[in-house]
Structures are given as structure tokens and as C-alpha cells.
Amino acid sequence: MSLESTLDYYDMKEGYNLPQFVEASTSYELVSDPSDPSTAALPGLGSHFLGSQFADETNKRTVSLVLLFSLWATRTPMDRIKYIQVSSVTHKNEDLHKIRNIGILAHIDAGKTTTTERMLYYSGKIDHMGEVHDGNTVTDYLEQERDRGITITSASVTIPWLNHKINIIDTPGHIDFTFEVEQSLKVIDGAVVILDGSAGVEAQTVTVWRQADKYNVPRMIYVNKMDRMDSNFDFCLKSLANKFDTVFLPLQVPVRGSKAGISAIIDIINKHLLVWSGEQGDEIIRTPLDESHELYELTQRCRNELVEKLSDIDDEIAELVLKEDSYSIAVEHLYQALRRVTVNQKGVVVLCGSSYKNIGVQKLLDAVVNILPSPGTRKDLDNYNSFGDNLCASAFKVVHEKQKGPITFFRIYSGSMKKGQRIHVVRNEKNEQIQKLMIALADDYEEVSEVTKGNIAATTGLKHVFSGDFVTNSGSSVSNAARELQKRKKISYDECLNLLCPRMSIPEPVFFCSIEAPSQALQTALDNALEQLQKEDPSLRIKIDPDTGQTIMGGMGELHLEIVKDRIFTKYKVEADIGPLQIAYKEYLIKSAKYSHSLSVTVGAVNHAVKITLSILPKESEEDEFLVLDNSLDCVMNLRAITPKRLSVLRNGLEDGLQRGPKVGCQVSNAKFMLHWLEAKKMTSDSVLSSAAAQCVQKLLARTETIIMEPIMNLNVITDEKQLGGIMSDLSRRRADICEFTSRGHSRVIKALVPLAELLGYSKQLRIATSGNATFTMEFECYKEIRGKSENEVIKEITGFYPT
Numbered sequence: 001m002s003l004e005s006t007l008d009y010y011d012m013k014e015g016y017n018l019p020q021f022v023e024a025s026t027s028y029e030l031v032s033d034p035s036d037p038s039t040a041a042l043p044g045l046g047s048h049f050l051g052s053q054f055a056d057e058t059n060k061r062t063v064s065l066v067l068l069f070s071l072w073a074t075r076t077p078m079d080r081i082k083y084i085q086v087s088s089v090t091h092k093n094e095d096l097h098k099i100r101n102i103g104i105l106a107h108i109d110a111g112k113t114t115t116t117e118r119m120l121y122y123s124g125k126i127d128h129m130g131e132v133h134d135g136n137t138v139t140d141y142l143e144q145e146r147d148r149g150i151t152i153t154s155a156s157v158t159i160p161w162l163n164h165k166i167n168i169i170d171t172p173g174h175i176d177f178t179f180e181v182e183q184s185l186k187v188i189d190g191a192v193v194i195l196d197g198s199a200g201v202e203a204q205t206v207t208v209w210r211q212a213d214k215y216n217v218p219r220m221i222y223v224n225k226m227d228r229m230d231s232n233f234d235f236c237l238k239s240l241a242n243k244f245d246t247v248f249l250p251l252q253v254p255v256r257g258s259k260a261g262i263s264a265i266i267d268i269i270n271k272h273l274l275v276w277s278g279e280q281g282d283e284i285i286r287t288p289l290d291e292s293h294e295l296y297e298l299t300q301r302c303r304n305e306l307v308e309k310l311s312d313i314d315d316e317i318a319e320l321v322l323k324e325d326s327y328s329i330a331v332e333h334l335y336q337a338l339r340r341v342t343v344n345q346k347g348v349v350v351l352c353g354s355s356y357k358n359i360g361v362q363k364l365l366d367a368v369v370n371i372l373p374s375p376g377t378r379k380d381l382d383n384y385n386s387f388g389d390n391l392c393a394s395a396f397k398v399v400h401e402k403q404k405g406p407i408t409f410f411r412i413y414s415g416s417m418k419k420g421q422r423i424h425v426v427r428n429e430k431n432e433q434i435q436k437l438m439i440a441l442a443d444d445y446e447e448v449s450e451v452t453k454g455n456i457a458a459t460t461g462l463k464h465v466f467s468g469d470f471v472t473n474s475g476s477s478v479s480n481a482a483r484e485l486q487k488r489k490k491i492s493y494d495e496c497l498n499l500l501c502p503r504m505s506i507p508e509p510v511f512f513c514s515i516e517a518p519s520q521a522l523q524t525a526l527d528n529a530l531e532q533l534q535k536e537d538p539s540l541r542i543k544i545d546p547d548t549g550q551t552i553m554g555g556m557g558e559l560h561l562e563i564v565k566d567r568i569f570t571k572y573k574v575e576a577d578i579g580p581l582q583i584a585y586k587e588y589l590i591k592s593a594k595y596s597h598s599l600s601v602t603v604g605a606v607n608h609a610v611k612i613t614l615s616i617l618p619k620e621s622e623e624d625e626f627l628v629l630d631n632s633l634d635c636v637m638n639l640r641a642i643t644p645k646r647l648s649v650l651r652n653g654l655e656d657g658l659q660r661g662p663k664v665g666c667q668v669s670n671a672k673f674m675l676h677w678l679e680a681k682k683m684t685s686d687s688v689l690s691s692a693a694a695q696c697v698q699k700l701l702a703r704t705e706t707i708i709m710e711p712i713m714n715l716n717v718i719t720d721e722k723q724l725g726g727i728m729s730d731l732s733r734r735r736a737d738i739c740e741f742t743s744r745g746h747s748r749v750i751k752a753l754v755p756l757a758e759l760l761g762y763s764k765q766l767r768i769a770t771s772g773n774a775t776f777t778m779e780f781e782c783y784k785e786i787r788g789k790s791e792n793e794v795i796k797e798i799t800g801f802y803p804t
């Protein structure tokens with residue numbers, strides 16, 4: 001019996017007859033008698049939450065006594081209590097093997113939305129199927145966003161299937177949203193990759209496949225649109241084998257009807273012919289394919305081929321093949337093997353169907369449950385056992401909804417998350433409280449009181465959690481868990497910490513541009529939009545130019561910043577003006593200098609005065625400290641009096657001062673400081689101290705020397721033999737450093753380090769030059785001195801003038 005989300009009232013007079021299923025981990029709430037308004041005013045009643053403190057009490061009688069004690073403790077008159085509300089009863093140790101957290105990945109238009117809509121319908125989560133062309137599907141969130149201002153379902157939906165729970169997590173596909181895509185890929189345990197049956201592997205399929213490779217996500221293929229005249233299952237299998245280096249294992253064969261397109265599917269494993277009947281394909285008619293059937297031979301051949309392929313990659317099947325005829329190997333042995341090879345990523349199962357014509361989706365869901373891994377099978381998650389029952393969860397998506405405010409989606413790795421619980425954010429060490437705890441259903445949320453490990457939860461009320469953050473129930477539970485893991489792993493404490501709650505590595509923004517509100521009246525709306533977008537996507541950086549006061553956005557690519565602008569318009573209704581896109585060059589410090597600076601400001605009767613002496617020096621290694629104090633005899637007495645707070649204010653001032661380099665006004669890198677002297681009048685404010693430090697840095701920089709560095713991207717181009725020559729010569733014109741050249745199936749992969757300045761508009765140019773037959777991925781690699789072009793040319797590009 002499932003105890004989830006039970007909501008019922010139990011008569012208190014029969015308190016000793018609590019329901020049979022009362023057991024450890026049940027949560028209770030005391031409520032007034034809903035039919036008697038006078039009880040509502042009782043102190044301590046209503047939302048009073050007794051929590052799940054019955055951890056070890058399994059017997060009904062003890063539970064009742066604990067309840068009675070709670071009533072006494074809250075001074076609640078016994079005779080006025082009539083009911084106990086048992087709400088959202090949850091098993092603490094929900095069987096992890098009954099959960100699937102999956103992503104659906106696809107090239108544009110392959111049928112992701114249509115397929116998800118069918119999944120929701122067949123699981124009973126919606127009563128009517130929507131269609132993409134009618135604009136009424138549940139997960140077509142842009143439609144919904146426009147109409148109703150919600151984006152919830154883009155992050156996750158939960159459906160039941162075969163006594164399991166499937167959490168379908170959205171994985172957006174844009175290259176320029178790599179950060180967002182990666183957050184989603186980190187939290188899924190498996191993925192379904194959808195192909196268009198008439199197109200086979202397309203450009204974006206290759207991109208998502210590579211991303212899934214990077215995060216070791218086990219996957220399966222669903223070849224959709226098999227109803228189309230030009231669909232071709234064999235062609236799709238060939239294109240898969242050509243593009244990707246793994247063993248593909250078709251479990252089905254589409255059967256064409258008298259008209260074009262699919263009419264039935266052969267289930268190779270069960271040796272059945274499956275025909276979908278009813279208007280919505282609700283019913284599947286199964287016909288055994290025995291020797292008398294005309295499809296028997298085909299089924300036998302395909303099954304033997306499947307077993308042969310499996311025996312090459314799975315030892316247990318290889319042993320069975322030696323003992324018995326491959327056609328008679330039992331279904332359960334095959335499923336176990338398919339699961340093993342999928343989880344270990346030795347093979348990829350292929351299924352087919354037509355979501356639009358309601359053929360095949362139920363079997364796809366069966367395969368998700370039977371073949372894709374559960375959180376319980378993932379050995380890499382064992383580290384989280386060191387948290388014991390304490391919470392550890394990672395935020396993978398933040399969306400802002402008009403009514404609910406920020407909604408943060410979490411994958412829970414350990415313990416459980418409770419409504420009203422206080423959480424600790426590992427990155428910024430902030431503590432805050434969850435308000436509502438929810439699970440996302442089809443087009444809405446269901447509020448729950450607890451979500452346990454392995455699951456996905458949505459929360460409201462969290463302001464300090466960004467996408468990619470880890471949260472726990474307290475700061476000490478992180479350190480305790482790291483120490484616990486250290487005992488088992490025999491590695492350093494820091495390494496353990498990083499295994500459990502990896503620090504978010506936010507990629508460097510390589511492009512930037514100014515952004516302005518169209519009018520003063522919309523400035524606050526724009527600031528608010530930018531703040532919210534930054535929480536959703538930490539790879540978007542916002543800062544104010546200290547000289548011009550302009551707001552500057554930094555991002556990962558041209559498309560990234562364009563989409564930010566679009567989102568600000570569609571969601572926040574601010575038509576912001578965007579300045580020209582610029583590359584984030586840096587100025588690399590190569591010479592030291594020393595300077596003494598004084599600043600005196602009088603505000604009212606108070607004189608704020610600072611005298612500061614600093615040296616700026618090029619770093620000798622990355623580990624060098626940013627600021628050190630001069631410990632020579634002359635200085636040590638003066639510097640001893642500085643408080644840690646003043647030092648931190650000073651540090652902020654130094655960082656501000658480095659924002660404008662002496663050559664072209666770009667951020668200065670490779671700098672460290674030595675503080676020799678600091679005098680500040682007693683009443684001097686932090687802002688005057690920080691300004692004095694920033695001004696001193698500017699004076700120092702005018703006395704040093706820098707060289708301009710440009711961002712270099714790691715580019716991977718995947719193409720076929722024919723296009724290779726053209727792409728290579730184009731890359732050499734782009735000042736590329738070709739690092740590696742490999743083959744993957746029939747594809748060629750070029751790895752190169754290319755200056756970002758040479759990659760503006762590359763996506764469009766590559767598409768035109770190769771008629772869409774090549775794809776690429778790129779990510780920031782490092783900053784390097786400019787080569788193949790003079791620094792003066794770059795200075796002219798940035799400032800508009802050649803240096804004098």
C-alpha cells in the first residue's frame with residue numbers, strides 16, 4: 001500500500017485506534033475540527049507541526065502517547081481536540097530502485113514535446129492529450145509562459161509507471177546555455193534520446209550525445225515519427241552506428257501497414273506483435289509470434305542478432321549462449337543483461353514508434369523502468385551515505401514565477417527535505433527557510449510535507465540558492481560528512497568536501513555588452529529582471545562600470561546574451577537597449593610599482609582621511625596570495641592595528657581598482673599587492689577607505705606595464721570526410737591551433753584552440769559552408785597572449801585608435 005500523500009482525519013477519541021499503517025517516519029499535524037469554528041482559535045493548533053520525531057517508535061500505542069504528550073506540552077485543552085490530521089505520510093526509506101530520474105534529449109522538432117505529452121496521458125496525469133500544432137500541450141512551456149506566466153514544467157514532471165516513479169527533467173539544448181544544460185545533466189540518472197525516423201541522427205543529436213557522454217549518462221534511443229512515408233528504421237540504425245562509437249541494440253522492429261508508415265511493432269524480446277488500438281492508443285493488442293506466424297522468421301533473426309550482440313558485451317549472456325539456443329534465452333535474462341550494458345554504457349537500446357499516432361510510447365515507458373538505472377544503482381552516489389540521515393541536495397534549476405516568487409528545483413542525494421525546514425547553502429554559508437515544498441505534476445504542483453532521497457523536489461521561499469548550489473541542513477553536517485568520508489576514502493578533507501558538494505565552477509564570461517533600460521521608470525524592473533536571471537543562470541555576470549555607471553552583462557556567447565535580452569522582454573516586459581557585443585580581453589600585469597596615496601573627504605563635521613602605501617606585483621604562481629602585509633620593521637607596528645574587517649574593505653577596493661587596466665581599460669589579471677602603510681582617521685567610513693585603495697591601484701597601474709590577453713576557446717568540430725579540407729583551411733585563417741584529429745565511426749573530429757575573436761558568427765558560417773553537415777561545441781579554455789595579429793591592431797579594435 002502506498003502511503004504517499006494520504007490526507008485524512010482521525011477521531012481523537014479513538015486516538016488509540018490510529019490507522020494500521022502508522023509507523024516510523026509518519027508526519028502528523030494537529031488541526032481543529034473543520035466543522036467546528038470555535039476550535040480554530042485554540043492556541044498551538046492549526047499548523048502546529050509535530051514533525052517526524054517518531055523515528056524509532058513503530059507501535060501504535062507509543063505514537064498515540066507521543067501525541068498526547070505533545071498536546072500537553074503545547075497546553076492544548078485535551079477535550080477540545082477532536083481530530084488529528086495525518087498529512088503527506090511518506091516512507092522514509094522509499095525504495096530507490098523504484099525511482100527513475102530521466103532527461104529527454106533531442107534535435108529540434110524530433111518530437112520531445114509530443115512524446116512527453118503522451119507519457120503524461122498514459123500515466124494518468126492528464127485526461128486529454130494536447131497537440132503541438134494546437135498549442136495546448138502541457139510541456140510547451142513557452143505557450144504557457146505567455147498565457148499564464150509559468151515556466152514550472154520546463155524543469156521537471158513526475159509520473160507513475162509500473163509501480164515506479166519517473167521524474168522527467170527538462171534539459172535545454174542551446175550550446176550557449178551550456179551551464180544550464182550541464183546542471184540538468186548532472187542530476188539525471190538516464191536519458192531518452194529521440195530521433196526523427198525520417199532524418200536519423202541530426203546536428204543537435206550529436207551535440208546532446210556529446211554532452212551526455214561528458215556526464216556519463218546512460219541512455220536509450222527512441223526513433224519517433226515512424227508513421228511518416230519517408231521514415232526508415234534501418235537508415236536510422238546506420239546513421240547511429242556511423243556517428244557514435246557504441247553497440248546499438250534494437251529491441252523492436254516497426255511493421256508497415258498497407259498504407260505507408262507504421263501499423264504495428266514487433267517486440268523482439270517477448271516475441272509479440274503489438275498493435276495499438278483505440279483512438280488514443282490506450283490499448284495494446286499482443287499476438288504471440290509463434291512458428292505459424294508470417295513474422296516468425298524475421299523475429300527469430302532479429303532476436304538472434306540481439307543475443308549475439310549482447311553476448312559480445314555481456315559475459316552472463318555469453319555463458320548462456322554456450323548452454324542454450326539463443327532464441328530460447330529467457331526474457332528476464334535478456335532484460336537483466338540489457339540493464340547491465342546500459343548502466344555500464346557498453347550498449348544503447350533502440351526502440352521505435354510514432355508518438356503523434358499514439359504508437360509505442362507505453363513500451364518506451366516500460367523500457368525506462370526496466371532498463372534505465374535508478375538512483376539506487378549509481379555507485380558514485382554512495383559517498384552521500386556519509387551524510388547519514390542528514391539532508392544533502394543540489395539545486396539544478398531556479399525559475400521565477402509571478403505569484404510564487406523563486407521556485408528552486410533540487411535533486412536530493414541524502415536524507416529528506418521537509419516543508420518549513422531551515423537549510424544551509426554550502427557556497428555562501430547562508431541559512432534560510434523553505435516555505436512550500438512541492439513536486440511538479442503535469443501542469444501544476446502538489447504540495448507535500450517531505451521529499452526523500454533520490455527524488456526531485458521544488459521549493460519556494462529560497463533567495464540565496466543559485467542553480468548549481470548544494471544545500472544541507474546545517475554547516476556542521478557538511479563538515480561531519482566530509483570527515484566521515486575521509487575515514488573511508490583516506491583522502492584529504494578538502495577532496496572529500498569537493499566530492500560531496502563540488503564547488504560550482506562558473507565559466508568565465510567571454511563576451512560582454514552594456515544593457516540599459518529604455519527609460520528611467522523601467523530601471524528598477526530591469527535591475528530586478530537581471531537579478532532573477534542571474535540566479536537562474538550563474539554564467540550570466542552583471543556588474544556596474546565604475547566610470548560610466550552603465551550596467552554591463554557578461555556571458556558565454558552571442559546567443560546567450562541575445563536570449564537574455566529576449567527573456568527580459570518576454571518575461572519582464574522591458575525592452576532593454578543592448579550595446580555592441582565585445583570580447584572580454586584582459587590586461588596581464590608584467591611590471592611592479594609602489595605608490596603612496598592620500599584621500600581626505602569631509603562630510604558634515606566628520607573628516608574621513610586615509611593615507612595608504614601599496615606595491616603592485618606580478619604573481620609568480622596562481623597560488624600567490626592576493627594581499628600580503630609588509631612585515632619589515634618599519635611597517636609592522638603600523639599594520640598591526642588593522643582589523644580583519646578593514647582588511648576585507650581594503651581588499652574590495654583593490655579588486656575595484658583592477659577593473660580598468662592602463663592600456664585599454666580591461667580587467668587586470670596576474671596582480672598581487674603588498675600593503676606597507678595604512679593610516680585612517682578614527683571615523684573614516686568603509687567607502688572612503690575602499691575608494692582610497694581603488695584610487696591607489698589606478699595610480700599604481702599608470703606606473704606599470706601590461707600586455708593584452710585574449711580568450712581562447714576549445715573548439716570541437718565534428719564533420720564528415722568530404723568537408724574536412726574546407727574546415728581545416730578555414731580554421732587556419734582563424735588563427736587556430738589544431739591540437740588533435742580523431743575518427744568517431746565515419747565522422748572526423750577536429751579539436752582546436754581558437755581565439756574567440758575569430759569565432760564570431762562561426763555557427764552560421766559553418767552551417768552555410770557545410771550545408772549543415774558539420775556541428776561544433778566550444779568552451780572557454782584560457783587567456784593567452786595575442787598571436788598571429790599585432791597588439792596594436794587589437795587596441796585599435798577595442799578603442800577605435802592605434803596607440804600613439
Ligand SMILES: Nc1nc2c(ncn2[C@@H]2O[C@H](COP(=O)(O)OP(=O)(O)OP(=O)(O)O)[C@@H](O)[C@H]2O)c(=O)[nH]1
Binds near residue numbers: 355
Ligand atoms: N508525423 C509525425 N509527426 C510528429 C510526431 N511526433 C511529433 N510530430 C510533429 O513534429 C513537430 C515537432 O514536434 P514536437 O513534439 O514539438 O517536437 P520537439 O522535439 O518538442 O520540438 P522543439 O520543442 O521545437 O525542440 C510537431 O508538428 C509534431 O506534431 C510523429 O510521431 N509523427
